[in-house]
Amino acid sequence: MDPPRLGSAHRILSALDTDEQVLRFVEAITSDVASIQSELLQQILADNADVAYFHRHGLFGVPSAEDFHSRLPLISYQDIELDVARIASGDEDGHAKILCARPVREVLKSSGTSGGRQKLFPKLSDYDPEFLVLNRREARFSSCPDRRHSRQGPFNTGKSLHFIYVRNPEVTPGGVKLSSGLSGYFTSPAFRNRKIDPATSYTSPDQVLQCVDYTQANYCHLLCGLVQRHQVVSIGSVFASTFVRSLKSLKCQWKDICQDIAEGAVNSRIVTSVPVRNAVNAILRPDIELADAIRKECCGGNWRGIVRRLWPEARLVQTIITGTMQQYVSIIDMLTDGLPIASSLYASSECSSLGVNLDPVCPASEVLYTLFPCFAYFEFLPLENRLSAPDEDQGREERSFVSCDNLVKLADVKVGDEYELVLTTKAGLYRYRVGDILKVVKFHNDAPQFAFVRRAGVLLSVDMDKTDELELHKAVTQAWNRHQEHSEIRLVDYTSRVDLSSQPGHYVIYWEAFPDPLIPELDVCCFELEESLSVVYRRNRREGSVGPLEIKLVRQGTFDRIMDHVVQNGGASYGQYKTPRCAKDPKVVSILESSVIAKGQARCMQTST
Structure with a gap:
């Protein structure tokens, strides 16, 4: 060619x-x-x-x-x-x-x-058609030379259970449409008017793909995917964090889903959108046997390999696992029992x-x-x-x-x-x-x-939030000053990390205070610190994809111990040393955690924030 x-x-x-x-x-x-x-x-x-x-x-x-x-x-x-x-x-x-x-x-x-x-x-107007075609050709790029020794061969038939969530586009007074890349694509004429191949389509109807209510969309994605469980050959979401969150919601929703499958109709209390409900009902029929099979897999509380058990024909997870999303690979492996993960596109x-x-x-x-x-x-x-x-x-x-x-x-x-x-x-x-x-x-x-x-400058990230060093510094300073404005207590030093030991992950901020190592109302400090972070962070907190921020007070001298460790093991001089604002070294984290003397946690984020 x-x-x-x-x-x-x-x-x-x-x-x-x-x-x-x-x-x-x-x-x-x-x-x-x-x-x-x-x-x-x-x-x-x-x-x-x-x-x-x-x-x-x-x-x-x-x-x-x-x-x-x-x-x-x-x-x-x-x-x-x-x-x-x-x-x-x-x-x-x-x-x-x-x-x-x-x-x-x-x-x-x-x-x-x-x-x-x-x-x-x-x-430009050709972005959506370009992305549409690239997505349709995605599986065929598996045929490239680098792919010959991969664990899975290409597949050309079957359906995809894809957890897609969109927002309503805005329109400026000048008539210009504002949207995120994904929302713009999935609500675009190019997507709505695409040629649908029944053998390679999504399990969810377009009304679900374009539903702007996360809870309803998530429920319908799971319901539609389970009804067509033997046709599903791939499962995924754009970002790994979204994929994990979507699957984890099954733990709370499987009973309602099984009831809907048995009755052949979606629960109108859960899915209130009439167009979405009608579209889902169109693919449902009463199936008590299927409902019992799903109930059997979910009722025991064993979520290891749940994807393979519920979708036995699935051969691939399609989601982005680069950058901060790598942290979710282990939980995806647990949920899917090691299905191959395809991180296919860079956009x-x-x-x-x-x-x-x-x-x-x-x-x-x-x-x-x-x-x-x-x-x-x-x-x-x-x-x-x-x-x-x-x-x-x-x-x-x-x-x-x-x-x-x-x-x-x-x-x-x-x-x-x-x-x-x-x-x-x-x-x-x-x-x-x-x-x-x-x-x-x-x-x-x-x-x-x-x-x-x-990402250049990013310090902390759990989901779509991205907090850099300067933003964290401003948030810590503002929260401390608001809470301790008339106090003699001073902030000696601070650092942070993302804690993914619980889902969803959350920020942990470590403070060392002087002369009194303890300060009152740490929960209030957590709330004030969150209020100083970005609009995206606060939105993710409200939606539940980021957990409540923690502040942990450490005993005096903790940051000196960290400095000793870094200098003695990293080859730097004390004059060159700067406190790491994100603690990634396991030894540094161990020093911090062993020195905690008090901690607080943020409250629920208010909708009006």
Whole structure:
């Protein structure tokens, strides 16, 4: 196959009907990375000629690649925040487009990062068709060479029990739709009007997939999946944390589900949405035998391997297990009795589709993503050249001081090096720092394969929440000051960790106070600290995907012991030592836990928060 010519990526992918075609496509697109990237950059610059952003940087007409590399700076979200806000408000006219020459009628919201602010990114109309086709072709990418020695062969028939949860899109006064990437996709015309293949569809009807009430959607996903249990060949969710939470809810809901299956009708007390209830009832019929079989598996309280027992034909778990989601692999293994986990796609709010894992059921620690050079123009900031994580509270002058001189092209990265991902997209992001830290592990033909290392700046994360060092510092300081404003007690030091020994996981904050090691009303301190964290954290707390925060007071001298341990075992000097704000070293955690003298826990998060 000749190297793919550019155009709409979903048109290229939609033409791939057979495993052999997918194989040839992957071989072609990974064998000519440099020229495909060069052509894509030229196309982006030509398509967006004369946008206001280019004018701001002295570029008029169609910029050349040389102009792009010499004139456009490396940027973070603050640099374009006002531009995207204008786009979201509908403040564009036909004479001076802001970032993108094509009309932008939808803006994607990120999940929310430091400071609790959700970022907005322009979205083009072909993002949803592109993502739709990529999802439909996902199983076929299993045919790539790296996949030949995997534990599971590709499957082309059967249904997927996928735990999908969406939110109602918002519409700005200017008529621009605001949604998360997943909500936008599952409520898009491309998804609603897709060609449904009965052999490879979801177990849940579209009314359930598009239900905005989590409780009702979760119940119906389980009910529909169990009714079609022998047709389910894959089970999953976008994120591993969501998958675990969805399955754990079965422990509280199996009795109602069994009753609904036996009666052949969904409980109207649980599922109050009439369209959702009607859609689910359409696939139900009274089945006492099935209800008894499910009841037998659930009533004993043995949840190890429950997925294999309830869905005996399931061969695969499809969910993201990279980054902080790796922590859920052990509980997924317990629930599924070791079913292979496929972490298949690499996507983001900034660009929708980015790449594919060509060996999707490899172990969690070995997941690698191959960035497809037709999706975006990729550059990479070597880790040693990063002056700071993006989006920290710096002035514009300080942020813009980060040099573009050392940016590396996709075809030129080196095995073993770590980089921050920088994107230029068809929708109008130019040299944008995504904040993902990636490590080059190997190449497939000319295409590098990356391991996801971490999010830049993220300190604590349980679910979709992401708390960085600065945000935690502000929250601790504000909570302490509010509670101890008129006290002589001072905060000597603090650190934190995520505790996943109970589900859902929760934040633990360790405080050392002086001169009195004890302070009153620790529960109130916990509440005040949570109130200072991000809107995404508070939303996850209300919804139950993050547990109540704990504050643990440690005896005086504890942080001195930690310093001794780190210096004596890490090779650093006392003058270089900085207290780790996230305790990951098991010995440090042991020191902290053995020194606890009092603790408090946050109350339930109020809905109005």
